Amino acid sequence: MDTRDLPAKTAGPNQSDTSASTHHLRWQIVASVLVLVCFCALFWEWLYRQHQFSLNQIEDWGHAWFVPVIAGYMIWLKRGELAGKQRSVFWPAIAIIPASVAIYITFVIWFSNHMFQGYAIVLAALGTALFLYGPRVFPLLLLPIGYLGFAAKISQRPMEILTFRLQRFAAVGAEMLLEVLGIFFGYSTSRLGNTLELVDGDGISHPLNVAEACSGMRMVIAFLALGTAVALIVCKKWWQRVILIALSVPLAVGLNVVRVTVLGLLSLINDKLAQGEAHSIVGILLLIPGLGLFFGLTWVLNRIVIDSNADSTKSTKPAGSVRAWALRALPPTRAAITVVCLLLVSRIVFYGTVKSLRIQLQKDPIYPASGQAxxxxxxxxxxxxxxxxxxxxxxxxxxxxxxxxxxxxxxxxxxxxxxxxxxxxxxxxxxxxxxxxxxxxxxxxxxxxxxxxxxxxxxxxxxxxxxxxxxxxxxxxxxxxxxxxxxxxxxxxxxxxxxxxxxxxxxxxxxxxxxxxxxxxxxxxxxxxxxxxxxxxxxxxxxxxxxxxxxxxxxxxxxxxxxxxxxxxxxxxxxxxxxxxxxxxxxxxxxxxxxxxxxxxxxxxxxxxxxxxxxxxxxxxxxx
Known part of the structure; x- marks a missing residue:
């Protein structure tokens, strides 16, 4: 039989569908990356300032670097539920994006406030998610995206009100603990305000908390962010989450008591062990036992009420291939391009306003012409x-x-x-x-x-x-x-x-x-x-x-x-x-x-x- 008489080989329906889906997925990925890039470009000045805060005040705001990672992990844990929800473009939500940008501009130009600028960015992210995924998927994204608010440095005045009083509680607690330990290690402890002083057996004084006496308690927001993350990831009941988050501040006070006590004992060995980088490292390392305490509290809360349906509430992996899941998880290409265009226009409007009003978003240092200190x-x-x-x-x-x-x-x-x-x-x-x-x-x-x-x-x-x-x-x-x-x-x-x-x-x-x-x-x-x-x-x-x-x-x-x-x-x-x-x-x-x-x-x-x-x-x- 002559092979020329055979019908030409054609692609089957499965191969054609796979090729089309691959092509569509590529555009979805490109559009999604463009949304992320344009979003960061629009708010780049704020992101850079927050990075500077985290770098210069690492004990207070260093946690901000990890907040987006934790938020992304929360979304990843819900990937099975997200794949099972019907995604739809929700056009009314598109108005939230320019409204958020307007709020951001307001708090940049007329009422300069870094904290509210950050909250406006979170609102813009929520509006983007609601527009791209619709009201059925949005509830699963609400808490992870809202968690991004912990990445914004809180204004100094409310931080002073909160942390200055907590610092006094921590100083009193550390004084009591150090007095007890002093019985065994042979030193005496005295407190004046938020400052502590240890006097060893040779009569040598070792002051503590002198530098930070007027700054408020360290790492309060970091512990609050850590407790909230554990509550949202591990706890399934709303009341468990409320209890765990409410306990974050008392735990922060308790761990700061431990922190000051450890620094006091280290100062008896060598004062330099309680100063500089060593001082900061001790504070950061306390996040590890802090995480353990949060998981321990979660274990206790889970034993208070036994949930027979607990297994059914666990996140499940999405069914089907990774490609199929990505097609459902990534936003629609046209809707994503719409967001990209809106973000680009917002950036043009923002910088046009800044230029027309001669606003300087970054301040340069200046020194006297005499050069004298x-x-x-x-x-x-x-x-x-x-x-x-x-x-x-x-x-x-x-x-x-x-x-x-x-x-x-x-x-x-x-x-x-x-x-x-x-x-x-x-x-x-x-x-x-x-x-x-x-x-x-x-x-x-x-x-x-x-x-x-x-x-x-x-x-x-x-x-x-x-x-x-x-x-x-x-x-x-x-x-x-x-x-x-x-x-x-x-x-x-x-x-x-x-x-x-x-x-x-x-x-x-x-x-x-x-x-x-x-x-x-x-x-x-x-x-x-x-x-x-x-x-x-x-x-x-x-x-x-x-x-x-x-x-x-x-x-x-x-x-x-x-x-x-x-x-x-x-x-x-x-x-x-x-x-x-x-x-x-x-x-x-x-x-x-x-x-x-x-x-x-x-x-x-x-x-x-x-x-x-x-x-x-x-x-x-x-x-x-």
């Missing part, structure tokens, strides 16, 4: 002279302070009126630049954390500085006209009497003032502070964040200036401190300004040399 301010002025040596903080305290450019120096009056003793105060100046959402350390938090009691509530008091040598500066931007003065530096310092610009409206500087009690010394400590941020003065940390991180400024800096006195050094009342601060700052403020950038030069684009304003045809009065 704040520690170079004069040790003597016309009426004041340094006593003792500059206070040098430990590396842990410096790390907590957030800058190495600081000075803490004691000054005493050269002469005092007849019938009054000489007054002595400590002047503290610290300089910050190029940092993200840095929160200044202030006495009303740090002193209390160190064991002092608040005697009078913090309040603002005007500073009446000596203006006799001030001169109005005419070479200023139009919006600052009549509000900038120059004053001569001291001949005792490197300024050699040269005139420098003072901050905006220096006649309106207010000192934020408060009195504190030192119980162990029967002493009253009075402290007042203010800030200079981007050439302007502020009396509160909240004002600093608004000034130093003004969205239209390319650069950002702030300096904290604090004057502290005590009843043992001639400062009996708040009026005494204000009078001493006025006298010292009237003479030394120009020298402090020599160690800060001249913001008039920055606004004009004349400094620093790489300032882009000099290349723009813009009104310097409206740009920074």
């Amino acid at each position: 704040v520690s170079t301010i004069p040790r003597e002025t016309t009426s004041w002279v340094q006593i003792g040596i500059d206070q040098v903080e430990s590396s842990e305290v410096v790390e907590e302070l957030g800058t190495q450019n600081y000075v803490s120096r004691n000054y005493e009056e050269k002469h005092a009126p007849e019938g009054r003793e000489k007054r002595a105060v400590q002047l503290h100046v610290s300089y910050y630049t190029g940092q993200i959402d840095t929160v200044p350390h202030v006495p009303d938090r740090c002193f209390i954390g160190g064991g002092m009691g608040l005697k009078t509530a913090m309040h603002n008091v005007p500073l009446n500085l000596n203006i006799s040598r001030w001169m109005l500066d005419d070479d200023v931007p139009e919006d600052w006209a009549g509000r900038i003065y120059t004053a001569p530096t001291s001949y005792f310092g490197s300024g050699n009497g040269n005139r420098v610009r003072l901050p905006l409206d220096p006649e309106h500087i207010e000192l934020r003032l408060g009195s504190f009690t030192e119980a162990q010394r029967d002493e009253t400590v009075i402290a007042g502070y203010f800030f200079i941020a981007n050439g302007q003065v502020a009396a509160s940390p909240d004002q600093v964040r608004l000034m130093a991180f003004n969205l239209t400024d390319t650069y950002a800096y702030y300096a904290k200036i604090q004057v502290t006195g005590s009843s043992t050094r001639g400062i009996q009342t708040e009026d005494d401190l204000v009078e001493a601060a006025e006298g010292l700052l009237s003479e030394i403020l120009p020298d402090i300004m020599l160690c800060l950038p001249d913001w008039v030069e920055v606004k004009f684009g004349r400094y620093p040399p790489e300032n882009t304003l000099k290349e723009q045809n813009t009104d310097p009065a409206s740009a920074g």
Whole structure:
């Protein structure tokens, strides 16, 4: 038989279907990857800032790196259920995506807040999931995607309220445990506020928690995220999840008690074992027993009520081949491309808005033209002279302070009126630049954390500085006209009497003032502070964040200036401190300004040399 008479061989239906499904799957994969890439590109600035928070504050926010991995694992565990649900494109949900982007832009431009920006991103992810998979599949994705909220750094104010009080509980618990162990190891323990001190048998002191006394308890959100992950993955009943999540905070306190106790025992061997990286490693390692405790609690909760249908609630692997499952699990190609287009348009709108409003999403660091650190301010002025040596903080305290450019120096009056003793105060100046959402350390938090009691509530008091040598500066931007003065530096310092610009409206500087009690010394400590941020003065940390991180400024800096006195050094009342601060700052403020950038030069684009304003045809009065 001639083979030419045989019918041509054709592809069977199974082969044709397989080829078509493979082609369709490839497009689904490409579209899905594009959705992820465009989503990350739209919110890239936020992702980078969160990465910086996690990198610089690893004990508090290092867990954020693992939150997306845990969320993805939660979805993977539900792959069998997801494959069994009917997927459908839910067009009404597409409105959630631009609405979320609008919320994100609002909290970037008009009400800058990193936490709410993060929550807007989570809302955008939820809207994307609802649109691509429909209301039948969405309930399975709700909790894993919502869990991504743990990746957002919480704003400082609510964190202070939560963790500062928990830090006190942890310090008290650690004191009790260390006292018990001290019976066996031969040391004594004392506590002052959130700080602990161990004294060994040789009389050597080993302080603990000094650096973090005013920062609040570490790793609270990390333990809460860990407990929530275990609750969502392991627990099947809603009441079990509620109990486990509610126990996360008490467990965090308990493990911090263990953490401080371990650090205390290590300090008896070698102080360096309780400092620096070793200090952080101990905290991170406690996540391991923390995870074990959560699983132990889950085991107990599962034994309280025996579920006869427990086996049926376990995740099952999807039926069929991996290709068939992927076809059902990945979003439809056209719907995914729709999301890609929407995200691209959103990015164009977002950056168009940023450019039109001249907003700088990233701040560049800036340093004074003199190149001088704040520690170079004069040790003597016309009426004041340094006593003792500059206070040098430990590396842990410096790390907590957030800058190495600081000075803490004691000054005493050269002469005092007849019938009054000489007054002595400590002047503290610290300089910050190029940092993200840095929160200044202030006495009303740090002193209390160190064991002092608040005697009078913090309040603002005007500073009446000596203006006799001030001169109005005419070479200023139009919006600052009549509000900038120059004053001569001291001949005792490197300024050699040269005139420098003072901050905006220096006649309106207010000192934020408060009195504190030192119980162990029967002493009253009075402290007042203010800030200079981007050439302007502020009396509160909240004002600093608004000034130093003004969205239209390319650069950002702030300096904290604090004057502290005590009843043992001639400062009996708040009026005494204000009078001493006025006298010292009237003479030394120009020298402090020599160690800060001249913001008039920055606004004009004349400094620093790489300032882009000099290349723009813009009104310097409206740009920074």
